[in-house]
Amino acid sequence: MKLAICEQFGIDFPLFAFSHCRDVVAAVTNAGGFGVLGATAYTPEQLDRELSWIDDHVGGRPYGADIIVPAKFEGKGENLSTGQLADRIPAETKDFVAKLLAEHDIEPEERPRLGGSSLSGDTGRDLLDVAMSHPIKLVANALGVPPDYMIEAAGERGIPVAALVGAREHAVKQVNAGVDLIIAQGTEAGGHCGEVSTLVLVPEVLEAVEATGKRVPVLAAGGIVTGRQMAAAVAMGADGAWTGSVWLTTEEAETAPHTQQKMLAASSRDTVRSAGRTGKPSRQLVSDWTDAWLPHDGGARPLPLPLQSMLVEPVLRRIDGLASQGHSGAQALSTYFVGQGVGLMNKVKPAREVVREFIEDYLAAAERLSGTLPD
């Protein structure tokens, strides 16, 4: 496509694909888009291995890494160990989880394990160092303005820094902090998201970024799983699209089979914005789990970052394991991050095929719109 961003990033089609799965990242990059590996769940050693694999499979084509370093989290500046953080998880929240599992016929574990504190921001620096030892062409960050060390280290190496924002004011803050690429992500997005819809947020952010006087490209995100939606965003002035959910039902994705089935069957109304997974509102498949964390009498309040995910990620992995063995209580509880676009995701396809369909659909949408113009 004839868009400045294609030249800037050395791509044919400005479709950015966020995925935790290296195969998806490589497939999208090889198909002319831009794959971005979600790095936060990896240890530095694991991340190094994944990125080396990608290097071996993309033949020098561009890809990036996404490292979440939250601007605010429990224990920030206190230099706490994971154990010290764990001590801040209240007993009543643990009891609430145990009761929820019991109600779904899931036995308590003798010594429930806690997850890592990757959402505490502590490991972000190590992951960044690993990522920058590979030929990445973008580093992305969510949950606030990237830390200075990210902007500085990336700047020294000429690697653009991208930031996800859910509000106009946040975009301005990011641009002023030196971010090179803004991702305006609407409330319909899977994972962490704000409250403003993509159709409103994108023109609002474009206007606000333009008013800063700096020329920073803006990608549209949230709900985009087809080329026609991407074309809609570009018609509004966006430079391209940032996507995530659509890759969860590709052949390459490591999505648990029962979760993939839920996604294929889901309508756009089967997601909810809930703090019950990470402590910050994120969009997920509706399930007994997300219902349990809705505000209600006798309910528990989700804990702040990173405590909620330390407590619940191992539980949700256990639930996924049981669900895949056919445990009905676990199947009712199981959930995963996904956006409202899930209503349009009805078939498992290779990632390469998704890119091809995006391009065709984008072209058809552009022709449809220009076909309405008076002679």
Added chain:
Amino acid sequence: MKLAICEQFGIDFPLFAFSHCRDVVAAVTNAGGFGVLGATAYTPEQLDRELSWIDDHVGGRPYGADIIVPAKFEGKGENLSTGQLADRIPAETKDFVAKLLAEHDIEPEERPRLGGSSLSGDTGRDLLDVAMSHPIKLVANALGVPPDYMIEAAGERGIPVAALVGAREHAVKQVNAGVDLIIAQGTEAGGHCGEVSTLVLVPEVLEAVEATGKRVPVLAAGGIVTGRQMAAAVAMGADGAWTGSVWLTTEEAETAPHTQQKMLAASSRDTVRSAGRTGKPSRQLVSDWTDAWLPHDGGARPLPLPLQSMLVEPVLRRIDGLASQGHSGAQALSTYFVGQGVGLMNKVKPAREVVREFIEDYLAAAERLSGTLPD
């Protein structure tokens, strides 16, 4: 524009404008769009007067009327008088309202009046008869499948019936009931709305309507206050746009001045989907009023249609009156229906000018998108 819907409705530009204000309806129709008068708040006599005025001012150009006949409401089928309905308003909800007013330094009225039961659907038939005695070219309905008498009476006179939907399944139901025009309205819309965003809902509804085998045009609604957003919807396959909020800050609108000021100052994050006005979730400006109806300890649950609006509409009109006199408590409480697009509504303009800007912006968006196509 070269769109089949323009020929079908005898318009130049498929911009449908819902407004309670006859001046806006006439101005949009005269500027080449399609004005639709929101009729529900009128008595039959008032409506007749408003439509006659429009007839005198549009020189035979097409316009329509919107009559809300909810498919479900308290007392349906019981043939209750307004007084009998009023008896179903619980004392504790009245007390909650009185307490909220007192907290904002607003004296209780000696004999608080109740509003009419227009949202009970009882007056819908009379309003429809009046509307159809005028040369209307569309009758629209929200809150469920239109009653048979509406579809039949309109069908006999060759008047297309439109229905607003917030979910794919509802669109299919409406098409099967014989509706001629579907308005797919996203969660970012002002007034009654569902949970799915416009960017996701429009392609979902288009797909579902196409699968019925019937050729029913689909308008996009929700958050659309600029031509570039309308172009985005048309790129996705919509036949045009249905708008409401954007007319509230026109010169012609009867929006209370302090409310218009709130709207001009508001960002897209200053709205909330709340049942505190009509009993069904509708998007409004955030205020102390909408905060009060959020679920919380000691809070009151909104009543079902039409009881909530019978109780609160006269109160909100009183609040508006006090707010316009500078009463600070009333100003904190005052609110009105508006969508997230309010963040892009920053200047009072004549309605005619809004249409002109929509057209220009639409053309620029279409050119922007086609300019990205490879040679």
